[in-house]
Amino acid sequence: MSPWGWVYAWTAGVRCLGGGGAGAPSVGDKAADHTVQTEAAAADNDTKPSTTTTERHVSIQTKLEGLEVLVDLNGAGRKSCPLCPEEKFKACYSHKLRRHLQNLHWKVYVEFEGQRMCICHLPCRNLKPSLSGDQASGRHVAHYHCVVCSVTIARKTDMISHLKRHVNKGETEASYCGSTDVPFEEPAPSGQAYEIMKELGTNVQLLPNHTTPQKSDTYFNRKMKTNRQLVFCSLAVLAEERNPLECLDAFGATGIMGLQWAKHLRNAVKVTITDISDTCIKMIKENCELNHIRVDGGPRGSRGPRGPDGVSGEAEGAPIATVEVVKMDANVTMHMWPFDYIHLDPFGTAVNYLDAAFRNVRNLGIISVTSTDTGSLYSKSPNVTLRHYGCHIVRTEYYRELAARMVVATMARAAARCNKGIEVLLAVALEHFVLVVVRVLRGPTQADETAKRLRKLVHCQWCEERVFLKLGNMVDETLPCNCHGSLPGKTAVQLGPLWSGPLFNTGFLRRMLSAAVQHSMDDIQTLVKNLICESDCTTLKSLVHGTSALTNQVECGVVIKTLQSGGESGAAEPSVKRKSGDELGNVVKKMKSDGSLDHPPFYYSIHRHSIRGMNMPKLNKFLQYLTEAGFRVSRTHFDPTGVRTDATLEQFKAVLTKYSVPTYTNATATQTSVSTEKIA
Numbered sequence: 001m002s003p004w005g006w007v008y009a010w011t012a013g014v015r016c017l018g019g020g021g022a023g024a025p026s027v028g029d030k031a032a033d034h035t036v037q038t039e040a041a042a043a044d045n046d047t048k049p050s051t052t053t054t055e056r057h058v059s060i061q062t063k064l065e066g067l068e069v070l071v072d073l074n075g076a077g078r079k080s081c082p083l084c085p086e087e088k089f090k091a092c093y094s095h096k097l098r099r100h101l102q103n104l105h106w107k108v109y110v111e112f113e114g115q116r117m118c119i120c121h122l123p124c125r126n127l128k129p130s131l132s133g134d135q136a137s138g139r140h141v142a143h144y145h146c147v148v149c150s151v152t153i154a155r156k157t158d159m160i161s162h163l164k165r166h167v168n169k170g171e172t173e174a175s176y177c178g179s180t181d182v183p184f185e186e187p188a189p190s191g192q193a194y195e196i197m198k199e200l201g202t203n204v205q206l207l208p209n210h211t212t213p214q215k216s217d218t219y220f221n222r223k224m225k226t227n228r229q230l231v232f233c234s235l236a237v238l239a240e241e242r243n244p245l246e247c248l249d250a251f252g253a254t255g256i257m258g259l260q261w262a263k264h265l266r267n268a269v270k271v272t273i274t275d276i277s278d279t280c281i282k283m284i285k286e287n288c289e290l291n292h293i294r295v296d297g298g299p300r301g302s303r304g305p306r307g308p309d310g311v312s313g314e315a316e317g318a319p320i321a322t323v324e325v326v327k328m329d330a331n332v333t334m335h336m337w338p339f340d341y342i343h344l345d346p347f348g349t350a351v352n353y354l355d356a357a358f359r360n361v362r363n364l365g366i367i368s369v370t371s372t373d374t375g376s377l378y379s380k381s382p383n384v385t386l387r388h389y390g391c392h393i394v395r396t397e398y399y400r401e402l403a404a405r406m407v408v409a410t411m412a413r414a415a416a417r418c419n420k421g422i423e424v425l426l427a428v429a430l431e432h433f434v435l436v437v438v439r440v441l442r443g444p445t446q447a448d449e450t451a452k453r454l455r456k457l458v459h460c461q462w463c464e465e466r467v468f469l470k471l472g473n474m475v476d477e478t479l480p481c482n483c484h485g486s487l488p489g490k491t492a493v494q495l496g497p498l499w500s501g502p503l504f505n506t507g508f509l510r511r512m513l514s515a516a517v518q519h520s521m522d523d524i525q526t527l528v529k530n531l532i533c534e535s536d537c538t539t540l541k542s543l544v545h546g547t548s549a550l551t552n553q554v555e556c557g558v559v560i561k562t563l564q565s566g567g568e569s570g571a572a573e574p575s576v577k578r579k580s581g582d583e584l585g586n587v588v589k590k591m592k593s594d595g596s597l598d599h600p601p602f603y604y605s606i607h608r609h610s611i612r613g614m615n616m617p618k619l620n621k622f623l624q625y626l627t628e629a630g631f632r633v634s635r636t637h638f639d640p641t642g643v644r645t646d647a648t649l650e651q652f653k654a655v656l657t658k659y660s661v662p663t664y665t666n667a668t669a670t671q672t673s674v675s676t677e678k679i680a
Contacts, residue, residue: 057145059083059105059120067101067118081105084121110144110159117144117159124152196290199225200232200521202263203290204256205283220254224370227345227435228257229516229524230428231368234437235261235341236515237508238366239268245340246362249273250330250353255284255323257343259291262321264519269341272324274333281327294319331356338362345370349388354414363442366425369411371434377403393495397464398602400429400638401503405601407436408499412450421446426512426531427503429638453501460484462491465649466602468500480648502598504535530637537599537632537644539623600632603642604652611653614660619643625659626652 061067070082078091083105092100105118121142143152144159148166153159195206197220206220239245244267249258252273262271275281288295326333334342334356342357342365344350350369357367371377376384379395379402386392390413391406393399404427415422419442426437441450456469458478465481483491513528515521533539610616617625619635623643626633631647645652 056115056147057120057124057150059118059145060115060147061118062115064102064106067105068098071097073098083118085123088121108156110156110163112147112163115147117147119143120145120152197222199256200229200260200264200519202256202260204254204259204287205290206254207279207283220256223432226430226524226527227370227433228260229521230426230435230512230527231257231343231370231437232260232264232519233512233515233521233524233528234366234368234426234508235269235343236265236519237511238341239265240511241364242340243268244270246270246272246338247341247343248333248339249343250333250357251275251345251347252284252325253280255280255287255325257345258284258323259287259293262293262323263291266321270324271321272326272333272337272339274326274328274330276327276329278327281325284325288323288325292319294322296322296324334360336360340365341368342366343368343370345372348373349376351388351410354411355417358411358415358418358420358440361440363440365440366437367411367440368435368437369407371407371436372432374403374432374434377406377429377434391496391498394459394461394493396459396466397605397608398466398638398642400434401602401636402495402498403434404429404436404503404638405498405500406496407434408438408501408503409454409497411436411438412454412499415440416447416451419444419447421448421450423505424499424501424503425505425508428527428531453499454497455500457495457498457500459493459495460491461493462487463649464608468498468601469494480650500601502535504531504599506532506535509535527637530635534634534636534644535599537634537646539620539627539634599634600644600646603636603639603644604649605639605641606643606656607641609649609653609656611657611660613663614657615663616656617659622656622659625655629655 058070067082071079073079073094075094078093079097080086080091081089081097081100083101089100105120106116108119109116111117119142124143124145141154143154144156145152146159146162146166148163151162153162197204197206204220235247247258247261247269249255249261249271252258252275255273258271258273261269273284275284285295330344330346330353334353338360340362342361344353344357344367346353348371350371354369361367373384373388375381376388378399379385379393382393385406389406389410391409393402393406396402408422408424408427412422415438421441421443422438423441424436424438426435428435457466458469459466460479460481460483462483463481465479465483467478467480469478479492509528509532513525513532516525516528606616606619606622616622619641623633623635626643626645626647629647629651631645631651633643633645633647636642636644643652647655
């Protein structure tokens with residue numbers, strides 16, 4: 001017998017003798033007998049591993065059958081529960097005992113590395129004394145047996161914390177891998193040592209964090225699902241233009257984003273996932289095994305060429321894809337190797353990684369940046385904003401779009417330092433993140449055109465009118481409002497520099513919507529449709545549904561066939577044609593001349609500019625009134641009450657005043673009619 005077996009046998013026997021109960025010795029003998037039977041069964045069957053090993057208590061099992069083996073349920077007669085004393089659970093027939101084991105012991109458990117520590121009611125620990133101090137008259141305490149150190153703990157949460165301390169001290173080789181008995185397709189119940197999440201058909205294994213439930217030790221944020229799906233759709237659009245393309249997930253964490261790319265796009269992408277943390281690298285490799293993805297962890301230059309199907313040719317039954325996992329700093333990775341698609345999602349701001357990203361990205365490639373430092377982006381920490389982004393901002397009604405334009409301006413300056421320009425394809429600012437997706441244009445001409453889009457914003461702090469400052473203009477001559485003349489002192493302030501160009505590309509968004517439909521991303525389809533309407537600055541939702549012909553959409557020198565107002569019954573493959581250098585220059589000139597077709601910058605909140613004592617019209621009705629007045633108008637995702645329009649604030653208020661009605665009109669009319677009736 002191993003030392004652990006003797007410890008358990010001695011603990012079960014001695015503590016029961018110390019209890020003093022009438023039936024306690026027999027229960028202690030029963031626990032010891034079960035331990036001996038388990039050791040004998042393991043000795044008789046050397047080739048087949050037993051579900052209960054000699055160093056573990058009988059309450060620790062990997063399968064429900066392990067508990068049932070302790071009692072011959074197929075035999076006749078009444079049988080006792082192996083984990084309950086006789087006075088707690090009397091002997092019964094097999095069908096009732098099976099339900100008892102399943103519904104009580106097997107369901108009330110703590111899991112660790114595939115082993116379930118079921119709740120035990122045997123007198124393995126000291127009895128809880130009664131109020132009079134008499135221990136013999138007390139009652140037994142239900143408890144768990146630790147799989148690592150054999151200690152008994154009564155509370156489930158205390159056992160979870162106890163196991164966590166074991167892992168932190170390195171007292172167990174805890175890989176947090178799920179056992180083959182636990183299906184990885186289903187999320188594991190709460191309270192176990194690891195958790196498996198499934199998103200977009202991809203399984204990720206997480207380390208739980210018991211102090212902050214919204215975050216795990218490997219930085220998996222469930223609230224960023226929308227962000228991950230938008231990034232995936234942008235990569236799927238680029239994968240249609242060039243094949244295969246090198247893509248980088250610079251901050252892997254659990255590897256969920258890179259694994260989704262590899263699992264769904266297969267041979268169209270060559271995914272590289274990097275992280276500087278040893279724990280994250282280990283977790284990424286284990287998640288690759290969960291999703292049947294091959295891990296290429298060697299140096300990038302030394303690996304062999306991949307097969308035509310994107311997998312390093314192995315035998316049949318090989319993984320569905322190959323992912324390169326590298327433990328390296330993100331800046332070093334981007335300086336060493338070129339990529340077609342780079343996604344940056346650090347914890348906070350990404351300004352420290354923009355220079356390296358633009359330095360080695362390929363021409364017409366895409367860089368997506370997710371910034372979660374909402375404190376500095378949303379004007380809560382102006383000193384941090386000035387330090388990171390070099391911008392001066394104040395809190396405004398359009399602060400979300402202000403944050404998006406500030407991130408784009410920072411990316412534009414980083415691209416210009418590398419003699420490259422950008423075109424913004426997508427800019428989204430939601431509650432907890434700002435996502436910007438840009439296409440990179442190589443050449444000093446493109447860099448100059450991009451730098452010209454960086455301008456100061458003149459903002460009136462009284463009426464919140466705003467306009468981009470042109471070169472050579474005075475501040476007081478720029479704003480269309482008369483606040484600087486009617487009010488004492490100066491009311492205007494300069495913000496920025498900010499990006500003054502468009503924030504969306506309609507053709508790119510349409511293809512993102514097609515990718516979202518193709519990959520069954522129902523969560524973001526409504527958002528992308530709203531972005532398409534916001535990009536066109538129209539309320540007409542003529543999207544990719546219905547019947548229409550294909551039209552050519554020019555995106556940064558690439559002619560791509562898109563669905564303008566509808567789609568055919570079958571999914572049409574976009575045809576891609578790369579323009580020459582002269583044609584690319586003509587496209588830039590055309591984009592410059594057609595600047596008036598861009599959506600107007602910023603928006604007005606209908607509640608911010610409402611008139612006191614007046615009932616405003618419904619938002620959809622108000623959009624219709626602005627359209628009838630001859631203005632371009634649309635809703636915006638930045639603010640549910642915001643209206644994006646090319647009308648000035650004075651014109652906006654004039655239409656709002658025209659169609660607003662007094663609040664007490666009906667009440668006054670009713671009172672007048674009542675008084676008239678009384679007089680009559």
